[in-house]
Amino acid sequence: MTDLNGPGHKTERRWLPKGRTGPMAAALGVALAAVLFASAVSSQSDGALSGGTLSGDADLFGPVANVLEHPRCMNCHPRSDVPLQTDQRRIHQMNIQRGPADLGAPGAPCAACHGSANREFAGVPGAPHWQLAPLSMGWQGLNRTELCRALTDPALNGGRDLAALVEHMSADPLVLWGWAPGVDLTPVPVPHSDFVDQLTAWAEAGGPCPD
Amino acid sequence: MATMTTTNLNINGTDRAVETEHDPDDLPLLWALRDNLGMTGTKYGCGAALCGACTVHVDGAPVRACVTPISAVVGTRITTIEGLDDPVGKAIQNAWRELDVAQCGYCQSGQIMTAVALLAAVPTPTDADIDLAMDGIVCRCATYVRIRAAIHRAAETLKG
Numbered sequence: 001m002t003d004l005n006g007p008g009h010k011t012e013r014r015w016l017p018k019g020r021t022g023p024m025a026a027a028l029g030v031a032l033a034a035v036l037f038a039s040a041v042s043s044q045s046d047g048a049l050s051g052g053t054l055s056g057d058a059d060l061f062g063p064v065a066n067v068l069e070h071p072r073c074m075n076c077h078p079r080s081d082v083p084l085q086t087d088q089r090r091i092h093q094m095n096i097q098r099g100p101a102d103l104g105a106p107g108a109p110c111a112a113c114h115g116s117a118n119r120e121f122a123g124v125p126g127a128p129h130w131q132l133a134p135l136s137m138g139w140q141g142l143n144r145t146e147l148c149r150a151l152t153d154p155a156l157n158g159g160r161d162l163a164a165l166v167e168h169m170s171a172d173p174l175v176l177w178g179w180a181p182g183v184d185l186t187p188v189p190v191p192h193s194d195f196v197d198q199l200t201a202w203a204e205a206g207g208p209c210p211d
Numbered sequence: 212m213a214t215m216t217t218t219n220l221n222i223n224g225t226d227r228a229v230e231t232e233h234d235p236d237d238l239p240l241l242w243a244l245r246d247n248l249g250m251t252g253t254k255y256g257c258g259a260a261l262c263g264a265c266t267v268h269v270d271g272a273p274v275r276a277c278v279t280p281i282s283a284v285v286g287t288r289i290t291t292i293e294g295l296d297d298p299v300g301k302a303i304q305n306a307w308r309e310l311d312v313a314q315c316g317y318c319q320s321g322q323i324m325t326a327v328a329l330l331a332a333v334p335t336p337t338d339a340d341i342d343l344a345m346d347g348i349v350c351r352c353a354t355y356v357r358i359r360a361a362i363h364r365a366a367e368t369l370k371g
Binding site for chain 1: 237239257258259260261266272273274275277278279280283325326328329332333336340342343344345346347
């Protein structure tokens with residue numbers, strides 16, 4: 001039998017009192033596991049690192065890009081108003097849109113379904129400040145040179161220098177969700193501590209971008 | 212014998228105690244409303260935030276009660292269809308009646324709660340605004356055209 005739900009959404013998990021069945025469940029074989037991975041928190045670090053240089057070992061960006069390109073990150077860094085979901089990077093069900101503040105459309109906010117934590121009993125992922133990345137942080141479809149330059153440009157990345165980028169990706173709870181997405185979504189495969197080490201090495205080298 | 216816990220919630224302006232044998236981190240608000248408190252206006256459709264029939268307001272924002280554990284709404288203001296008596300809520304419900312929006316009616320609680328949230332945020336919505344807000348609320352009777360008309364009617368009423 002074909003699984004219409006796909007990874008990240010298991011309607012059989014839904015919480016029901018004993019003996020209950022759902023009137024609409026059979027008609028709703030669709031996926032909802034939105035995998036938003038974004039932060040509009042605009043923080044400015046006092047760190048000494050500065051961003052966007054093209055010097056140094058550009059290969060240092062490769063391991064960083066491997067993580068940023070993972071669906072847990074990239075699904076909610078669209079260059080449009082439409083988030084993707086699931087490991088298959090499908091367009092989000094229900095015509096979910098960015099809205100004026102990256103928090104969903106009025107009447108259909110992200111938080112209507114995505115709470116501050118994963119809801120395993122319903123197959124719905126969640127984390128604090130669940131939202132899309134701002135449009136300036138749209139990364140989908142960029143090659144690694146473009147991605148690196150977008151990541152390190154304070155005009156596009158929320159005013160962050162390299163130290164602030166490291167801090168953001170080390171501690172932001174929505175970023176950390178990518179390593180514990182629950183509901184059968186594939187986590188970022190690199191241990192977070194290893195990623196932070198790789199990110200820090202790249203930042204300490206001046207944030208070099210590949211040509 | 213199962214251990215009972217008590218979770219205090221503010222629902223429609225009234226403090227209510229939910230006594231349950233379930234873990235408050237796992238018991239959806241929907242079932243606390245329906246089974247523990249007897250408030251059956253909020254409907255069960257899918258149990259997975261796919262249909263919107265269970266939509267309530269938490270601090271004024273629409274939330275799917277079927278995927279929201281009661282532990283997550285302690286200290287908030289919960290509004291259900293039974294408590295929808297503000298001017299926007301009344302205007303929406305009046306428009307629903309005037310245009311005979313409901314057919315089977317099963318989803319209409321979720322439709323109305325979502326429409327109220329939309330109008331509270333966007334007092335004069337366009338068709339596109341309405342479609343974006345309401346796309347996640349499934350109506351098997353396909354009353355979508357009347358839903359859209361009723362939201363416009365309520366907006367006109369509220370403008371005076």
